[in-house]
Amino acid sequence: MIVIVGAGLAGLACATRLEQAGADWLLLESSEKPGGRVATEITSDGYLLDRGFQVLLDSYPTARELLDLQALKPGYFCSGALLAGGHGLEVLLNPLMHPAGILRDLATRSFSLTQKLALGLYGAARLLAGGDGDGEVGHTALEELRRHGLGGDILEGFLRPFFAGVFLDNDLGTDASVLRNDFRKFAFGRALLPAEGMGAIPRQLAALLPLSRQRYESPVAELLRSGERVTGIRLASGETVSCKALILGTEEPVSRRLLGLHAGRSWSQVTTLYFTGVDPLYEGGYLVLPAGRERLVRHFADLTNVVPSYAPRGRRLLTATVLDCGNGIDAELNRRASQEISAIFPGFVSWEFLKRVDVPEALPSQRPGFLADQPTRLQGCNLWLAGDQVARASIDSALASGLRAADELLATLS
Ligand SMILES: Cc1cc2nc3c(=O)[nH]c(=O)nc-3n(C[C@H](O)[C@H](O)[C@H](O)COP(=O)(O)OP(=O)(O)OC[C@H]3O[C@@H](n4cnc5c(N)ncnc54)[C@H](O)[C@@H]3O)c2cc1C
Known part of the structure; x- marks a missing residue:
């Protein structure tokens, strides 16, 4: 039996892949419903x-x-935003999604024509870039924007309020690769x-999985180990469940506590x-x-x-x-x-x-130095990690990391 701990999006994606592969799995979640942070x-x-x-x-x-x-x-949502600055309310539209809005965008007074061109060039570079977040590393989103002529009015009137709300980081001290990745996703997609x-998102995923393999209100209190190997888990209720492999789809601090490691990122x-x-x-x-x-x-x-x-x-x-x-x-x-x-x-x-x-x-925290898409397997151990402890912090990365952990585990077992 493969035990997955945590029915956030990462854990649910993991379970989906294991179910597709016909594996024997059990999902254990501490709260009463699936979804974790998406509720x-x-x-x-x-x-x-x-x-x-x-x-x-x-x-x-x-x-x-x-x-x-x-x-x-x-x-x-309309792909764009309503800017509320010194020039009153102005609509800014994503030209890829609303091509008819280009003339209107050019007429906005919230920032200069030079800044609009700089934004267009930065956007074009993101669209032409091969990978989602590739490019120079080791600097913040704020530094990246300034390097591309995107400081001043366009920063304070559009880019900071928008991306600070996405990264939940007012200083834009998040790694520039996260900005590049998100810029591309927002440019190409609709929110x-x-x-x-x-909450309907995790509900849809959970509804496709057998109920008998999902256990809610079942917090995992301890990992049972024999040397490096995990042999099972103990629930807070005292019940034990044995396993041949374990996937931790829990938040990083929970995983680290279960693994006996010191606290991780802020x-x-x-x-x-x-x-x-x-x-x-x-x-x-x-x-x-x-x-x-x-x-x-x-x-x-x-x-x-x-x-x-x-x-x-x-x-x-x-x-x-x-x-x-x-x-x-x-x-x-x-x-x-x-x-x-x-x-x-x-x-x-x-x-x-x-x-x-x-x-x-x-x-x-996704400050410079953080690594997106880290290995999911804990070295030398029958334990895999999923979620934003090994990937970027987003819905899609959580889902992708869940699939990745399940695929790597299945490949190892076979
Ligand atoms: C306010 C906010 C806004 C966001 N906005 C966006 C957005 O607009 N777009 C976007 O793409 N992403 C956004 N995100 C990020 C995204 O929601 C998360 O990155 C993603 O949901 C993380 O999923 P996860 O499965 O890795 O973790 P979690 O959802 O945290 O799942 C972990 C699960 O483990 C369970 N668990 C913990 N301890 C135990 C235990 N001991 N035993 C059993 N189970 C346990 C928890 O209850 C939880 O269900 C936002 C996040 C937040 C909080």
Whole structure:
């Protein structure tokens, strides 16, 4: 029996591959449902609150391989953004997805023609590049942008608010390869939300797997070993399960604790504030990017413009992403966030606060020096790792790492 610990996307992808291969496997998950960091709470009055603002890109290759995107009944964001800076509100569209928007893009006043050309050149270089994240290594996303003439207004008005919200890293100190990879994925793809929330993604994967092989509310407390080999696991309940191979699809700190290793990388935290109202603030499925380094709200979006089912009939749902706010008191945080959003959309004063969702361990640090796509097998051991402990931190990388771990394990066993 192969035991997989963790039913996040990495663990579910692993299970999918093992099931396809006809292997004998068992998935053990500590919480009551699959998905890990990709989850949706359905409130009693019918709002869909994702565990932090997340999107799935239809350009993700492994997601396309494993998921039936149409069955998710997706709503798509406009590929671009609504810039909220010193020149009022301006739409910026991705010319690859909205070619008719090029003239409009050229006319935006938020940044200069030289900067627009620099952005076009950087984009073209990304599209022509062979690999997803290849290029020079050892520097940050911020350094990469500045080296390509993308500092100043275009940085503070577009690139920082956009990518800080993607990396959950306000300083853009993330490795430049992550920027290159994400730039390409966003340029080629459209961001979508499933009609039933992001939690529908892991649910779809889990529904294709035999229920008898998935055990929830079963936290693994300890690995049982004989020398280097893992012979089984002990659950928190005391029950033991023996195995011939083990896959840890858990978050890095959990894996390291189970392996008896010291703490690993630092993690970013993110807070999402949900607000509800009746009157629309703006039209179109845009992410709104408030310009400026010192903003509390990094970006926000009216999700009902993208997927109406995120709110009950007649209501709207706005998500606002806040980085580095620590455990700030709700009332003060809401007041500041509301003030910032109302300064852009005065009608927001009639909206109400709905809920605060904190993800204290959202993404592991991907500062220069971190390695995407590390070996999944622990040397000399019948143990494999999957998830963003061995790959980039994204939905697609989690899925791909799960397939990779399963393939490598199957190849070893055969
Ligand atoms: C707020 C936020 C926004 C994001 N936005 C995006 C985005 O827009 N696009 C994108 O591509 N990616 C995004 N990501 C990243 C993406 O969600 C993650 O990289 C990915 O989901 C990680 O999946 P995973 O399977 O590696 O880990 P996890 O989802 O963390 O899964 C680990 C699983 O292991 C379980 N587990 C832990 N300990 C035990 C134990 N002892 N026993 C049994 N089970 C255990 C956990 O409960 C969990 O289910 C975002 C992440 C966050 C948090």
